[in-house]
Amino acid sequence: MSQRPPRIPPEDVAKSWRDALALWDVRVQLSPPEPHVAFAPDASHAQEPLAYIDLVKRQVFVNFKLLEAMEATGSLTAVLAHEIGHHARFPHTLGWDAELRVQEQRLVPGLRQSLTNLFYDLQVNEVVGRTHAEALCAVYRGFQRVQGGEMSALFFFYLAIYEELWGLTPGSLVPPAQLEPMERRFPGVRAEARMFAQTFYALPDGKLQFLYFCATFIRYIEKPADLEFSLPLGGDVSAPDVDDLDAAIHGSSRWDDAMEEAQEQGWLEPLSTRSKEKDALDTIHRVTEHLPGKGDGKLRRALVAKHYKRLVDPHILKLPSTPSQPEPYLRTTPQAWEYGDDPNSIDWTLTVLSQGHLAAVSPLRRELEADLPPPSEPGVPSVEIYLDTSGSMPDPEHSLNAMTLAAQVLSASALRKKATVRGIVYSAYRKPLVSPWMYDEETARDFLLSYIGGGTQFPFDVMEALSRERPDALRIIISDSDFLWNLSAEKDLTPVLESVRRSRLVVAVLALPDELRARKVLAPLLRERRFRLVLVRWPSDFAKAAADLAQALLEN
Incomplete structure (x- = not known):
């Protein structure tokens, strides 16, 4: 189902793209924005992303229909600048994002949904908000109208930080009717939002920022295992893969200095009273438990296998001189492909080399069969x-x-x-x-x-x-x-x-x-x-x- 053309004129979209690039003053290998096509035809506006980058196609997509429903078409430059900020500055690498996911599961055990997107948004929006604060405010106000329902304590505190950061009156972004009830539930919430805005951006590096972020936001997560939230500018950070997470799990010692400073500042409890996770297998369980698509446990199994390999290697003294992994399948004898056969069985390289101009009309197919294990070294038994x-x-x-x-x-x-x-x-x-x-x-x-x-x-x-x-x-x-x-x-x-x-x-x-x-x-x-x-x-x-x-x- 394709989306109707946006009401925003193409020349305005092009200008917003140029202005967004100029805000970061960087050269990026991204294509200009295209209209977002709904992932699910029956999904509501709030269930679809407002904007995101497809890193495979290097393409920026904008949900113009949702932007219009939010009455925030004038915020297009800010939205695009936000997306470019994620790509150009935050996160720097997927390995860095993996480190954050590992640390947050140690600090907030059982967390169902990662907070890293919130963390990155706070970094990106501080830069974008220097010149486009009101445009970002329009996005968050419009999101509340489209989303509906009562605002969670987590999102309330998050928006309260922006009110303090941009010098807005309390209630400019958060619902005014929730100011007093939230203050009763979380005494000092406004003062804490003000302190966060003054402290977070003054910290010298990302590790300290993230530890302070987790230590502060945990107060507003009542049930980590049930946490589930959506953001108007969420879903625009790529998830790390198994190698990124493996390196982060086994390289957490790089965080020791930051942890010690966080304890000295009083953000985190001392190691003697706070449980410090030493078991990599438990860390793997925490990191993978909340990830989407974990039902069959493939990600966890892959991380566990890498962990056991680390334990195995020190016990084996001798490695083969030329390590290799044999191809588990071999091609069979080529045969003529006929209509109704599996198209995936066509060997196009062989077809073009042998059939020449007739390749398209007379392809050849080759099946795969299991290769037999190579023989053992002389004297080495099965x-x-x-x-x-x-x-x-x-x-x-x-x-x-x-x-x-x-x-x-x-x-x-x-x-x-x-x-x-x-x-x-x-x-x-x-x-x-x-x-x-x-x-x-x-x-x-x-x-x-x-x-x-x-x-x-x-x-x-x-x-x-x-x-x-x-x-x-x-x-x-x-x-x-x-x-x-x-x-x-x-x-x-x-x-x-x-x-x-x-x-x-x-x-x-x-x-x-x-x-x-x-x-x-x-x-x-x-x-x-x-x-x-x-x-x-x-x-x-x-x-x-x-x-x-x-x-x-x-x-x-």
């Missing part, structure tokens, strides 16, 4: 890892799971020796998860983050079947005392013993405090020359034990 994910150990996405970390160390060690790896994640509550043979670390790392929970039942039948399918593989069991109970419950150990005899080696890495009991229960297996027992006294020793085992078994 490795099967049986990972216990019962309830005795935590979900690795929320707390550090020592057994999962050990499995990741073994997997990465084998893959860096050009071995192939298969994972079997088991518990007692459902059928074990069995991966295909894997030959790149990212795939293996993601699979080994799987978790079932509940009780423990080792899949002896699965190991017996897989030992027939791939004899002479190295099989490693990672568990605790539950493995002893499972083995004791087996009435016939013949299939288990046959699995061991077919394997190159079966190693049980178990967290056990009682070695004598373990050797008594495992006596039938320990008599087999292809079975080994590795005892781990403390969960924190799992990763080192896995690294030592990998070096002993996989190093030539």
Whole structure:
């Protein structure tokens, strides 16, 4: 559904664009504004953005229809200047925005909607408001008319700051009828808005500004988990990706000096009484919990995988000389493409090279088929890892799971020796998860983050079947005392013993405090020359034990 042409003449739009660029005195690679096309045909004006920049197309869009409904067409220059300010000055990078999102979740735990857009708007509007304050006021007044309903305490305080910043009478932007009720709910709100306007813009750097911003605004967020707000100039800041957030989560030490100064100023409580988040996995949970589109947990899973990789790397001493990740799919033999076939299967490069002028009328198609794993280095076996994910150990996405970390160390060690790896994640509550043979670390790392929970039942039948399918593989069991109970419950150990005899080696890495009991229960297996027992006294020793085992078994 296209939007009707704006009532603002094209020459006025062009002039507003030039004036907005002149305000920042910068050269930007952005196209002049175009009319916004509604994202949802049935959405109301207030549900659509007023203006934004599509960074892929480098195109500025303005919702002229909403601007007219807000009776703020005269504010077009200010709106465009606001958008250019986000692009040219605030935020500087997506990495910076990621750092702010990490810090706000530490300062305001459980925050449902990020405050970073509010923060950037305060920075941008201070500059734009030096010459276009009244135009910005028209936008905020018009937004209230279109939005309707009672103003939240958060938005009230936000607009009260602009009243103080621009020397306006109280009630010029906020509803006059809410002045007294808001003062009763939040005593001193006007004085705090005045203090904020005097302090925020005088702070020397963005880190201190953001800490002061969070420490002040938290008072007006009654239920962080329920917070949901919209802004007339909101939605114009791009969200950071997984690499930006990962770097921010693991680089938070850069904020230590700013944190100390914020505590000295009295904005934040001292570290001794304020909870300081030290667990990166919990930080990942906080940062991703409120993000849109997190339903399937892909962003969290990717961040968790990067965290475990950091923990794995120090335990692996030897890297391959020429690390590579093989292409998981290969092209099949070309065939003639016919009407009704999938257009995505057309290989246009091959078609043009072989068909010449007939390429458009006689394309060739090639399907994709899975590539076979590359062979292991001479002497390096295929490795099967049986990972216990019962309830005795935590979900690795929320707390550090020592057994999962050990499995990741073994997997990465084998893959860096050009071995192939298969994972079997088991518990007692459902059928074990069995991966295909894997030959790149990212795939293996993601699979080994799987978790079932509940009780423990080792899949002896699965190991017996897989030992027939791939004899002479190295099989490693990672568990605790539950493995002893499972083995004791087996009435016939013949299939288990046959699995061991077919394997190159079966190693049980178990967290056990009682070695004598373990050797008594495992006596039938320990008599087999292809079975080994590795005892781990403390969960924190799992990763080192896995690294030592990998070096002993996989190093030539």
